[in-house]
Amino acid sequence: MSIHPHVLIEGLSKRYGDGPSVLHGLDLEVSAGEFVSLIGPSGCGKSTILKLIAGLNPVTAGRLLVRGQAPEVARDRMAFIFQEPTLLPWLTVIRNIEILLRIRKVPRNRCLKIADGMLALVRLNHVRNHYPRQLSGGMKMRVSIARALSLLPELLLLDEPFGALDEMTRDHLNEELLDLRKDQNWTALFVTHSVREAVFLSNRIVVLAANPGRIHEVVEVPLTYPRTNETRDSNAYLRVVSEVSHVLRSVEGQ
Amino acid sequence: MKPREYWTCARWFLPVFSGGLIVLAWYAVRILGDIEPYVLPTPGEIIRAAVEERSVLFSAALTTLKGAVLGFLTAALVGFGLALVLAYSRSFRFALYPHVLVVQMFPVIVLAPIFVLWVGPGLPSVARIAFLISFFPVVANATQGLISTDANMVDLFRMANASRLQEMLLLRVPFALPFYLTGLRIAASLAMIGAIAGEFFAGSSAGGTGGLGFMVIIYFAQLKTAALFATGFVACLCGFLFVSTVLGLNWLLLRKWHDSFERTDR
Numbered sequence: 001m002s003i004h005p006h007v008l009i010e011g012l013s014k015r016y017g018d019g020p021s022v023l024h025g026l027d028l029e030v031s032a033g034e035f036v037s038l039i040g041p042s043g044c045g046k047s048t049i050l051k052l053i054a055g056l057n058p059v060t061a062g063r064l065l066v067r068g069q070a071p072e073v074a075r076d077r078m079a080f081i082f083q084e085p086t087l088l089p090w091l092t093v094i095r096n097i098e099i100l101l102r103i104r105k106v107p108r109n110r111c112l113k114i115a116d117g118m119l120a121l122v123r124l125n126h127v128r129n130h131y132p133r134q135l136s137g138g139m140k141m142r143v144s145i146a147r148a149l150s151l152l153p154e155l156l157l158l159d160e161p162f163g164a165l166d167e168m169t170r171d172h173l174n175e176e177l178l179d180l181r182k183d184q185n186w187t188a189l190f191v192t193h194s195v196r197e198a199v200f201l202s203n204r205i206v207v208l209a210a211n212p213g214r215i216h217e218v219v220e221v222p223l224t225y226p227r228t229n230e231t232r233d234s235n236a237y238l239r240v241v242s243e244v245s246h247v248l249r250s251v252e253g254q
Numbered sequence: 255m256k257p258r259e260y261w262t263c264a265r266w267f268l269p270v271f272s273g274g275l276i277v278l279a280w281y282a283v284r285i286l287g288d289i290e291p292y293v294l295p296t297p298g299e300i301i302r303a304a305v306e307e308r309s310v311l312f313s314a315a316l317t318t319l320k321g322a323v324l325g326f327l328t329a330a331l332v333g334f335g336l337a338l339v340l341a342y343s344r345s346f347r348f349a350l351y352p353h354v355l356v357v358q359m360f361p362v363i364v365l366a367p368i369f370v371l372w373v374g375p376g377l378p379s380v381a382r383i384a385f386l387i388s389f390f391p392v393v394a395n396a397t398q399g400l401i402s403t404d405a406n407m408v409d410l411f412r413m414a415n416a417s418r419l420q421e422m423l424l425l426r427v428p429f430a431l432p433f434y435l436t437g438l439r440i441a442a443s444l445a446m447i448g449a450i451a452g453e454f455f456a457g458s459s460a461g462g463t464g465g466l467g468f469m470v471i472i473y474f475a476q477l478k479t480a481a482l483f484a485t486g487f488v489a490c491l492c493g494f495l496f497v498s499t500v501l502g503l504n505w506l507l508l509r510k511w512h513d514s515f516e517r518t519d520r
Contacts, residue, residue: 007319049411054408054413055410055477056413058413075415076415078413080410080413081412082406082409082410083406084406086404086407086410088342088404088407088425088428089511089512089513090428090431090511090512091511099415099424100410100414103411103414103415103416103424104414104415131510131511133511133513133516142360151414229358
C-alpha cells in the first residue's frame with residue numbers, strides 16, 4: 001500500500017444551491033488497494049460522495065484530493081460504474097466497451113484489443129456483437145464493468161451497481177468483481193444498500209447517517225481474501241454482517 | 255384458427271371490410287338523398303374521373319411531390335442544424351426558441367403572397383411554404399432528444415474527459431435519433447399538406463403542369479367535383495408514399511437496437 005492516501009477527504013461539505021447540507025464535515029482516507037463500502041439510509045449522500053470524488057459535482061467546502069490532485073485532474077485514472085448499466089443502446093457490446101477508449105483517442109487496434117480482453121475477462125465473448133437490449137440485467141452490468149475496467153483505472157467508483165439484480169446474480173457478480181480485482185488491484189469505493197454485499201466485498205465499511213450526511217461509524221472487516229461463496233457461511237462473516245446491521249439500525253433509528 | 259392467425263387475418267380483412275361498408279353507405283346517401291353528382295359524386299364516378307384525368311393528376315402529383323420533398327429535405331437539414339444550436343446552450347434556446355414558435359404560428363395564408371413577392375410563384379414559393387410548415391416538428395423533437403440525453407450517460411462521457419464535440423456526436427446525436435425520426439414522420443405528412451396549401455395560394459402552371467393544389471382551383475372553377483375528390487385521393491396516396499419512405503428510414507436506422515422494434519425482432 002502507498003504511504004499517501006488514494007482518496008483524502010477533510011471537512012467535506014456539500015449543499016445544492018440554497019438547500020440544506022447534503023454532506024457535512026466529512027473526513028475519510030482511503031488507502032491504495034483498499035475496498036471501502038459506503039452504506040447508510042436513503043438520502044445520506046452516499047452517491048453524492050462518489051460524484052464529488054469523480055469531480056462530477058463541485059465541493060461546497062472542505063478538501064478532497066485523489067492521489068494528491070483535484071478530482072477533475074485525476075479523472076483519467078478513475079472509472080465510474082453507475083446503478084444502471086448506462087450502455088449505449090445503439091452500440092454493440094464490443095463497441096460499448098471500446099467507447100471510453102475511443103473518447104480518449106486510444107488507437108483503434110489497441111481499443112479493440114483491450115475491449116476483447118475485457119470481454120473475455122467478464123466471459124461474454126459469445127455476445128460480442130449483440131445489442132444491449134438482447135442481454136439480461138446481469139450481462140449488461142458485466143459489460144458495464146468491462147467498460148469501466150477497460151480504462152485500467154487506479155480508482156473504481158461503484159454506485160450501487162448490483163442494486164437492481166436478483167440475489168443470486170448479485171452474489172455471483174460480487175465474486176466476479178473480487179476475481180477481477182485480483183488482476184488489476186484497483187482501489188474501490190462502493191455504494192450499496194446491502195449489508196451482506198458490503199461485508200463480502202470490503203476491507204472497511206463506512207456507515208453514514210443522514211440529515212446532513214455524515215460518517216457515523218467505520219467498521220473494519222477482518223476477513224481475508226480471496227472470498228468465496230463459503231465465506232458467506234463462515235461465522236466471522238456472519239458476525240460482521242450482524243455488527244454492521246446493528247450499527248445501521250441505530251443510524252436509521254436516529 | 256389460433257389467436258395469432260386470427261389477428262393476422264383481421265389486420266388485413268377488417269380495414270377492407272369497413273372500407274366496403276363506407277362505400278356502401280356513400281352510395282346509399284347519394285341515392286336515398288337524391289343528391290346531385292356535382293355535390294357528391296359516387297366512388298365509381300370519382301374513379302372514372304381519376305382515370306380520365308390520369309395524365310394531368312400524375313403530372314400534378316409529381317409537381318406537388320417535388321415541392322414537398324424539397325421543403326421536407328430542407329426542413330430535415332435546417333431543423334436538425336437549428337436543434338444542434340438550441341441544444342448546445344441554454345442561452346441559445348432562450349434567445350431563439352420563441353422566434354421558432356413565431357415562425358410556426360405565422361399563418362400560411364399570409365406567408366404565401368409574401369413568398370410570391372420575394373421569389374415568384376410556383377416551386378420556389380411552394381417549397382418554402384412546405385419547409386416552414388414542416389420544420390417545427392423536426393426542430394422541436396430533435397432538440398428534445400438532444401437535451402434529454404440520459405444524465406448518467408453524460409456523466410460517463412464527462413468521466414472520460416469527452417470534449418463537447420465528442421459528447422454531441424457520439425452521445426447526444428445518436429440518443430436523439432429516435433426523437434428526430436419521429437419529427438421527420440410528422441414533417442413528412444405536414445410537408446405534403448404544406449405543398450398543396452402552398453400551391454393553392456402560390457401555385458403556378460408556368461413551365462408545365464401546376465401541382466395538386468393548383469388543380470383543386472381549376473377543378474373547383476369547372477365544378478368537376480369528382481375530379482376534386484380524385485385529386486384529394488391522389489394527395490392521400492402521395493402522403494402515404496412519403497410517410498412510408500420515412501417509416502422505412504426509421505426501420506432501417508432503429509430496428510437493430512431500439513425498443514420500439516423489439517417485438518418484430520423476436
